[in-house]
Amino acid sequence: MKWKKRYIALIVLLxxxxxxxxxxxxxxxxxxxDLFLSDRVESTLAQKSYQPLTTNEDNSVKPEPISYKxxxxxVMLLGTDQRKTETARSDTMIxxxxxxxxxxxxxxxxxxxxYTEIIGHDGGKKDKITHAYAFGGQQMAKDTLEALLxxxxxxxATINFQGLKDTVDALGGLPLPIQKTIENKGKDHEKFTxxxxxxxxxxxxxxxxxxxxEDSDFNRTKRQQVFLDVLANKMLSLNQIGNVSELLNxxxxxxxxxxxxxxxxxxxxxxxGGKEMDISSFTVMGEGTRIDGVYYDVVNDEDLNKAKAMIDxxxxxxxxxxxxxxxxxxxxxxxxKATSAAH
Numbered sequence: 138m139k140w141k142k143r144y145i146a147l148i149v150l151l152x153x154x155x156x157x158x159x160x161x162x163x164x165x166x167x168x169x170x171d172l173f174l175s176d177r178v179e180s181t182l183a184q185k186s187y188q189p190l191t192t193n194e195d196n197s198v199k200p201e202p203i204s205y206k207x208x209x210x211x212v213m214l215l216g217t218d219q220r221k222t223e224t225a226r227s228d229t230m231i232x233x234x235x236x237x238x239x240x241x242x243x244x245x246x247x248x249x250x251x252y253t254e255i256i257g258h259d260g261g262k263k264d265k266i267t268h269a270y271a272f273g274g275q276q277m278a279k280d281t282l283e284a285l286l287x288x289x290x291x292x293x294a295t296i297n298f299q300g301l302k303d304t305v306d307a308l309g310g311l312p313l314p315i316q317k318t319i320e321n322k323g324k325d326h327e328k329f330t331x332x333x334x335x336x337x338x339x340x341x342x343x344x345x346x347x348x349x350x351e352d353s354d355f356n357r358t359k360r361q362q363v364f365l366d367v368l369a370n371k372m373l374s375l376n377q378i379g380n381v382s383e384l385l386n387x388x389x390x391x392x393x394x395x396x397x398x399x400x401x402x403x404x405x406x407x408x409x410g411g412k413e414m415d416i417s418s419f420t421v422m423g424e425g426t427r428i429d430g431v432y433y434d435v436v437n438d439e440d441l442n443k444a445k446a447m448i449d450x451x452x453x454x455x456x457x458x459x460x461x462x463x464x465x466x467x468x469x470x471x472x473x474k475a476t477s478a479a480h
C-alpha cells in the first residue's frame with residue numbers, strides 16, 4: 138500500500154539523516170519533496186492554477202507535449218497590475234527560454250510602453266504592449282509577443298501584484314541589492330520610499346522595487362530581472378521546503394499557467410536536486426517618443442534582432458553550453474543607475 142511505502146521511506150530517510158545526511162542534502166530534499174509534497178502540489182495547482190488558453194470558440198488549447206525535462210522550452214512570464222476585479226495590464230512581460238539540462242534560463246524583457254501591433258485587437262492597431270493583456274488576456278499577450286519576437290511561445294505563467302507580495306513575505310523577504318534609498322515621488326505616481334542597505338526586503342518593498350520607473354523603463358526591466366533571479370534562488374534554496382503549503386495557497390489564488398501540474402513538480406525536483414540555476418537577462422530597448430501626445434518606446438531594431446538571434450540559439454537543443462549567446466546578467470552595477478534619480 139502507498140502509505141506503507143511512504144512510512145518505510147520515512148524511516149530510511151531519518152536513518153540516512155542521522156548517519157550524516159548533510160553530504161546528501163540535495164538528494165534527500167528531492168526525496169522528501171517527492172514523498173510528502175508533490176501529490177499535494179499537483180492537486181492544488183490542478184484545482185486553482187492550471188488554466189489552458191482558449192480559442193475564439195472558447196475551446197481549451199493545451200500546449201504540444203515536449204520533452205521538458207531535457208529539451209529547451211519557452212515561457213511567457215507576465216506580472217499583472219490587477220487588484221481585486223479591476224481590469225489588469227501586464228506590468229512585466231518576459232520571454233523566457235529554459236534549458237533544464239544545462240540549468241540555464243534566458244530572460245528577454247519587453248518594456249511595458251513598447252510600441253507594437255496588438256494582434257487580434259482593432260485590426261492589429263499599434264499600441265503599448267502592456268495593453269495587449271488588458272484587451273485580450275494571456276492569449277492576446279502571447280500572440281502579440283510572438284509577433285514582435287518572431288518566435289512561438291510554448292507556455293505562459295501569470296502572477297498578479299498580490300501574489301508577488303504574499304510570496305515574498307512567505308519566503309521571509311528577499312536580499313535585494315538596493316544600495317541607496319529609492320523614492321517614488323512623481324506627482325502622477327504612487328508615493329513610496331524603499332530604504333537602501335537592508336539585508337531583506339518584504340513583499341511590499343519588493344513590489345515597489347520592480348515597479349519603480351522614475352529613472353527609466355530600461356532600469357525598471359533590469360530590476361525585474363534582478364528580482365526574478367533573487368526570487369528563484371530563494372525558492373529553490375533547501376530551507377524553503379517547509380514553506381510549500383503557504384506558497385501553494387498564495388499561488389492558487391494569484392497564479393495561472395498552462396504548464397501541467399506534473400510538469401511543474403518534475404521541474405521542481407530537477408532543480409532542487411541539481412546545481413544552482415544560472416539566469417541571463419536581456420532587455421529590448423526602445424526610444425522614447427510621443428505619438429499623438431502619448432508616450433511610447435519605439436523598438437530599437439538592433440536590440441530586437443539580437444533578441445531573436447538569442448532565442449534561436451538557446452531554443453536549439455544542439456547548441457553546446459559554451460556556444461550559447463550570453464547577453465550579460467543584470468548585476469550590482471544596476472543600482473547606481475536605478476537609484477541615481479532618487480537623490
